[in-house]
Amino acid sequence: MTKPVVVGLDGSPSSLDAVAAAAHEAALRGTQLRLVHAFGAPPLHALAGGPAWNPAAAGVRELLDGTLTAAERRAHEVAAGIDIARDVTVGDPLTVLEIASRTSALVVVGSRGLNAFGSLLLGSTAAHLAAHGRCPVLVVRGRRNPAGPVLLAVDDAPASEEAVRFAFAEASLRGADLNALHVCRTGSPDSYDGPADPPFVTSSENHLREHAEQVLKDALSGPQERHPHVTVRRMPLVGRVRHTLVEASADARLVVAGARGRGGFTGLLLGSVSQALLHHAHCPVAVVRHRQ
Incomplete structure (x- = not known):
């Protein structure tokens, strides 16, 4: 069944x-x-002073x-x-x-x-x-755009694999486009979202964008072959990770993100990106946990 x-x-x-x-x-x-x-x-x-619970x-x-x-x-x-x-x-x-x-x-x-x-x-x-x-x-949460794409937050960790498969399946069911977004942070303080961000990096923006393009290529190639009818837009970006994803959700019908599935605390299990989307995304959010 x-x-x-x-x-x-x-x-x-x-x-x-x-x-x-x-x-x-x-x-x-x-x-x-x-x-x-x-x-x-x-x-x-x-x-x-009140009656017994009945x-x-x-x-x-x-x-x-x-x-x-x-x-x-x-x-x-x-x-x-x-x-x-x-x-x-x-x-x-x-x-x-x-x-x-x-x-x-x-x-x-x-x-x-x-x-x-x-x-x-x-x-x-x-x-x-x-x-x-x-x-x-x-x-x-929020308001979905019924004509908008499914937005996929792509990570370069194994936790993202099941989220990628789920996002392709959801886009296929809905007849929607899939916007796959990977954001690399620069060394500029302007790209710092908060204490949950990793340490500053010093790579150039061109190098970071090339890295983001490679992450998207590696993550999407297999599922895209299995769903050739889904129109995919790869979005390698450089900037503030959580801020960029929340902004991108404004025009989406659904956001899909992975959860790491490690550790014993909710914050460690979800990661800062998933938590930010659950609290601030402009449309519904699907979190797909990586099962080890």
């Missing part, structure tokens, strides 16, 4: 936007859309039914004939979605959520899943 597209719900406007994007992705793939709503266990102690009295069942019904309605507005499954689970949302990612083609979440007990904290959820998920994670 084809793996489903999973979307995390919490009833917020952001999660409904994620449902719309997930429905579109499931329709493109011809697969099932799985709506996942996870809520935590009840608090150990009732709030001071799911029925709190209207949890009605809340869930309303959230799921609204999500299904939104999904069918995007893809009328799509197959939808509901999955309501008691548990930590981060853990539930991470487990779901093991058997999914794609996990979709919004960039912001409800900051309340029992909700998906989608800001932290997005970063956590991007770092630890077992499948590509799509974070719905």
